Amino acid sequence: MRAFGHIDAGSVRQAVDAAGTAGAQTAFIAGGTDLLGSLKDNILRAYPKTVINLKTIADLDFIREEGGALVIGALAKVQDVADSALVQEKAACLAQAAAKVSSPAIRRMGTFGGTVCQRHRCWYFRSPENRFDCLRKGGDTCFALTGDARYHSIFGGEDGCIAVSPQDVAPALVALGATFRTDRRDIAAADFFKVNGERSCALEDGEVLTQVSVPVAAKSAFSKFALRKSIDFAIVNCAVAQTEAGTRVVLGGIAPSPLRSLEAEAAVVGGISEESAKRAGEAAVATASPLPANAYKVPIASAVVARTLRALI
Ligand SMILES: Cc1cc2nc3c(=O)[nH]c(=O)nc-3n(C[C@H](O)[C@H](O)[C@H](O)COP(=O)(O)OP(=O)(O)OC[C@H]3O[C@@H](n4cnc5c(N)ncnc54)[C@H](O)[C@@H]3O)c2cc1C
Numbered sequence: 299m300r301a302f303g304h305i306d307a308g309s310v311r312q313a314v315d316a317a318g319t320a321g322a323q324t325a326f327i328a329g330g331t332d333l334l335g336s337l338k339d340n341i342l343r344a345y346p347k348t349v350i351n352l353k354t355i356a357d358l359d360f361i362r363e364e365g366g367a368l369v370i371g372a373l374a375k376v377q378d379v380a381d382s383a384l385v386q387e388k389a390a391c392l393a394q395a396a397a398k399v400s401s402p403a404i405r406r407m408g409t410f411g412g413t414v415c416q417r418h419r420c421w422y423f424r425s426p427e428n429r430f431d432c433l434r435k436g437g438d439t440c441f442a443l444t445g446d447a448r449y450h451s452i453f454g455g456e457d458g459c460i461a462v463s464p465q466d467v468a469p470a471l472v473a474l475g476a477t478f479r480t481d482r483r484d485i486a487a488a489d490f491f492k493v494n495g496e497r498s499c500a501l502e503d504g505e506v507l508t509q510v511s512v513p514v515a516a517k518s519a520f521s522k523f524a525l526r527k528s529i530d531f532a533i534v535n536c537a538v539a540q541t542e543a544g545t546r547v548v549l550g551g552i553a554p555s556p557l558r559s560l561e562a563e564a565a566v567v568g569g570i571s572e573e574s575a576k577r578a579g580e581a582a583v584a585t586a587s588p589l590p591a592n593a594y595k596v597p598i599a600s601a602v603v604a605r606t607l608r609a610l611i
Pocket residue numbers: 325326327328329330331332333334335352372376398399400401404407408409410411412413414415416417464465466467501505506507508529530531532
């Protein structure tokens with residue numbers, strides 16, 4: 299770990315001002331469960347000169363209902379989102395997804411803002427001491443394409459990068475149509491989880507996420523398939539939500555960003571049944587283009603979609 303300065307921010311404005319124009323030379327820290335590992339392994343192109351602590355900002359750890367939507371502060375703990383009776387009642391898939399994040403210790407340390415901003419988990423991107431100057435770091439090669447891609451995208455790349463979206467809560471937030479508020483703008487969930495250079499979200503340097511607003515869904519469900527049950531990132535996860543606009547089906551772990559499957563949604567327009575759920579699963583992967591190393595994910599994704607939809611019958 300290299301030396302860096304440390305500032306405790308007393309407010310969102312102070313955090314933004316402290317980052318100022320030094321943007322890339324600063325990093326925000328919340329629970330630190332992702333950021334500190336990145337700094338220990340030195341995976342980022344620019345090592346921050348200053349780390350700005352957000353946990354010292356008061357009143358950003360709320361979970362409440364406002365104007366018919368759930369609103370979750372960026373500093374709410376992942377475990378608190380999982381345990382919240384309000385989230386369980388109004389946005390079941392989000393509570394279920396939060397409960398599947400990592401381990402109890404990381405859920406109690408990690409914040410909601412941190413889990414949605416966590417960086418992708420490609421082993422070339424995260425290789426210690428920046429051994430691979432990959433596409434996301436400004437290089438011209440996606441090393442996974444010719445290397446070990448067993449956990450990578452089965453739907454091609456975003457700007458060529460085939461690392462997958464790692465979050466469990468992301469598909470739930472896209473399915474529910476959440477909106478992300480920062481110190482300067484609102485961002486729709488579908489636009490938030492985009493590959494953005496070294497980042498895995500749309501935030502710019504020095505931009506602070508303050509809260510996420512989540513429309514209430516009549517019925518919703520989340521499932522995750524991982525190799526280990528105790529603590530592991532998803533091979534495939536899926537969230538489905540029934541909104542006024544119909545049933546939304548969103549997958550994670552199989553594409554660079556959460557993937558909304560319009561094909562799966564079309565299969566359940568007439569209602570969700572055992573049969574239509576199975577058809578939706580097949581439709582969700584009909585256009586998949588896996589590599590030999592990750593073709594095993596295709597039938598798993600199909601089964602996970604069908605299983606998640608069946609939970610709504
Ligand atoms: C061993 C391990 C297993 C894991 N397994 C899973 C898993 O199964 N599923 C899953 O979904 N996740 C998993 N994770 C990721 C975990 O969810 C995150 O590490 C954690 O939630 C991040 O929260 P944090 O508060 O510690 O964020 P930090 O580490 O403090 O920050 C993470 C990133 O977000 C930025 N950031 C944080 N808050 C804000 C904000 N308010 N505004 C702007 N930027 C911000 C930071 O600058 C940093 O880049 C795992 C992590 C580990 C270490």
